[in-house]
Amino acid sequence: MRRLGVDSVPIALFIAVFTGAVPMYFxxxxxxxxxMMELGPVLTGxxxxxxxxxxxxxxxxxxxxxxxxxxxxxxxYDRNSYLIVPRVLAATLMFPVVTAFAMSVGVFSGWITAxxxxxxxxxxxxxxxKLFYRFKDIWFGLIKSASFxxxxxxxxxxxxxxxxxxxxxxxxxxxxxxxxxxxxxxxLDAFWALVLL
Amino acid sequence: MKxxxxxAVGLAVLAALALVIGGALWLSETDVNQKQVTYHARFRTxxxxxxxxxxxxxxxxxGRVEAIRLVEEEWVETEFSxxxxxxxxxxxxxxxxxxxxxxEWSANIFNYEPxxxxxxxxxxxxxxxxAGGDAWxxxxxxxxxxxxxxxxxxxxxxxDITNRIGQAFDSTALKxxxxxxKDLAEISGRLVTFAGAQTxxxxxxxxxxxxxxxxxxxxxxTFQNAVARLDTATADNELKDILENSRVxxxxxxxxxxxxxxxxxAARDNQAGLVSVVxxxxxxxxxxxxxxxxxxxxxxxxxxxxxxxMTVIQFRELLTDIKANPKKYLKISVF
Numbered sequence: 001m002r003r004l005g006v007d008s009v010p011i012a013l014f015i016a017v018f019t020g021a022v023p024m025y026f027x028x029x030x031x032x033x034x035x036m037m038e039l040g041p042v043l044t045g046x047x048x049x050x051x052x053x054x055x056x057x058x059x060x061x062x063x064x065x066x067x068x069x070x071x072x073x074x075x076x077y078d079r080n081s082y083l084i085v086p087r088v089l090a091a092t093l094m095f096p097v098v099t100a101f102a103m104s105v106g107v108f109s110g111w112i113t114a115x116x117x118x119x120x121x122x123x124x125x126x127x128x129x130k131l132f133y134r135f136k137d138i139w140f141g142l143i144k145s146a147s148f149x150x151x152x153x154x155x156x157x158x159x160x161x162x163x164x165x166x167x168x169x170x171x172x173x174x175x176x177x178x179x180x181x182x183x184x185x186x187x188l189d190a191f192w193a194l195v196l197l
Numbered sequence: 198m199k200x201x202x203x204x205a206v207g208l209a210v211l212a213a214l215a216l217v218i219g220g221a222l223w224l225s226e227t228d229v230n231q232k233q234v235t236y237h238a239r240f241r242t243x244x245x246x247x248x249x250x251x252x253x254x255x256x257x258x259x260g261r262v263e264a265i266r267l268v269e270e271e272w273v274e275t276e277f278s279x280x281x282x283x284x285x286x287x288x289x290x291x292x293x294x295x296x297x298x299x300x301e302w303s304a305n306i307f308n309y310e311p312x313x314x315x316x317x318x319x320x321x322x323x324x325x326x327x328a329g330g331d332a333w334x335x336x337x338x339x340x341x342x343x344x345x346x347x348x349x350x351x352x353x354x355x356x357d358i359t360n361r362i363g364q365a366f367d368s369t370a371l372k373x374x375x376x377x378x379k380d381l382a383e384i385s386g387r388l389v390t391f392a393g394a395q396t397x398x399x400x401x402x403x404x405x406x407x408x409x410x411x412x413x414x415x416x417x418x419t420f421q422n423a424v425a426r427l428d429t430a431t432a433d434n435e436l437k438d439i440l441e442n443s444r445v446x447x448x449x450x451x452x453x454x455x456x457x458x459x460x461x462x463a464a465r466d467n468q469a470g471l472v473s474v475v476x477x478x479x480x481x482x483x484x485x486x487x488x489x490x491x492x493x494x495x496x497x498x499x500x501x502x503x504x505x506x507m508t509v510i511q512f513r514e515l516l517t518d519i520k521a522n523p524k525k526y527l528k529i530s531v532f
Contacts, residue, residue, distance in 0.1 A: 001202070001206045002199075002202035002205055002206055005206060005209060006202075006205045006206055006209045009209065032224070093210075094206075094209075094210075096213070097209050097210050097213035098213075100213035100214075100216050100217050101209075101212070101213060101216065103216075103220075104216045104220060107220075127251075127258075129224065130224050130225075130226060130249070131249060131250070131251065131301065132249065133224040133225060133249060134248070134249065135221055135225060138217055138220065138221050142217070
């Protein structure tokens with residue numbers, strides 16, 4: 001969880017800074033809505049898919065090609081329970097945490113950008129931000145990010161355990177894990193938009 | 198998991214929870230310290246008003262919409278949270294209205310009395326007020342969409358009218374209209390020509406009328422003077438004198454007429470003698486014209502006239518010669 005969640009905070013915040021600056025021509029409501037409901041979860045999920053998904057796939061792929069997975073099974077460890085479930089649970093729990101930081105920093109960045117570049121006053125920005133805020137905006141984004149974490153971790157585990165022999169096989173599995181993770185994020189984003197909105 | 202990892206994860210999770218909860222409370226303006234009071238208003242429809250929409254008093258935001266729910270008898274009850282420190286009007290009412298072109302709506306608090314002049318708004322507030330209860334009366338103004346729909350309907354009607362006008366004024370009607378305009382122009386030209394031709398006569402008639410009018414004015418003045426004189430004469434008893442003088446003159450005239458009659462009678466008595474004189478004069482004139490007698494011969498015979506003239510000429514020459522050479526004819530000697 002430390003590696004999957006806490007260590008991923010810097011890159012998530014880095015992306016959030018610039019995603020918050022993107023809608024600089026919009027004001028509070030637009031910044032809040034877009035950051036909390038779409039850009040925060042999706043872009044954070046994309047970033048973490050590259051980082052976490054690749055990490056999981058590379059780790060499990062290496063274990064697979066070095067026969068560590070076989071060794072665990074020899075020791076009567078269920079590879080799904082021992083290798084997959086913890087990672088998926090960890091990602092599911094920590095993605096919303098990272099996304100919450102990303103949302104906060106993204107909204108704050110948009111606020112600062114609007115004030116400095118659009119000559120927008122703080123009351124105006126906050127007025128728009130609060131005016132259209134619904135509590136659903138936050139939990140919608142957090143639920144999405146949790147599903148993204150599960151999907152990214154699951155794709156990383158499956159591609160990693162499916163790695164073929166050699167370093168090239170591990171690299172290919174890693175790439176596939178990232179690609180599948182990003183695709184899963186986009187599909188889930190559309191799914192939650194249909195289900196929850 | 199290492200202890201440091203557990204600490205880091207726990208810290209991150211707690212921080213995220215604090216951010217989410219704190220942010221949600223802040224953004225939703227949840228009244229944690231109970232600084233706000235809840236009120237209710239009743240509407241037939243709330244339009245675009247939603248949870249979180251601002252509540253304003255004289256344009257100043259004083260609260261927000263907390264909840265909107267359907268209640269019995271087809272009413273919509275709206276729950277407001279308003280700052281406790283705000284002093285509300287004596288009898289509050291609420292109007293839900295569009296606050297901007299971007300779909301933002303707000304609930305505006307104002308005093309129920311006096312009622313607005315807009316009849317729809319007034320009726321809606323009266324109906325809501327008559328429903329009773331603790332809820333404030335509420336009404337909703339039409340939003341931009343409704344206004345634009347109304348404008349669109351009006352534009353459609355104008356378009357229909359335009360089409361009908363277009364159908365009424367087809368090519369044939371247009372040609373007839375053009376011909377009518379041409380005819381009217383020709384009639385106007387003729388009228389102008391006729392007016393130009395009649396201008397002299399009209400001027401003359403006008404002058405005559407003016408002259409007549411002046412004459413009438415002169416007559417009127419004369420008559421006025423005569424009346425004035427008559428008045429003056431009447432006032433000074435001159436009229437009586439005039440009448441007296443006239444009576445005297447009339448008597449004189451009668452006397453003169455009597456004299457004239459006597460003269461005429463005398464003339465009638467001498468008429469025979471006068472006729473005889475005239476006849477004699479006529480006979481004399483006849484004889485002169487016939488060249489009888491001395492006068493007749495003088496009047497008719499040119500020879501006598503020429504000789505007489507020659508005699509006169511010779512006499513003048515003689516006198517002239519005498520004047521020029523007096524010694525030729527006169528010889529005066531003193532000694």
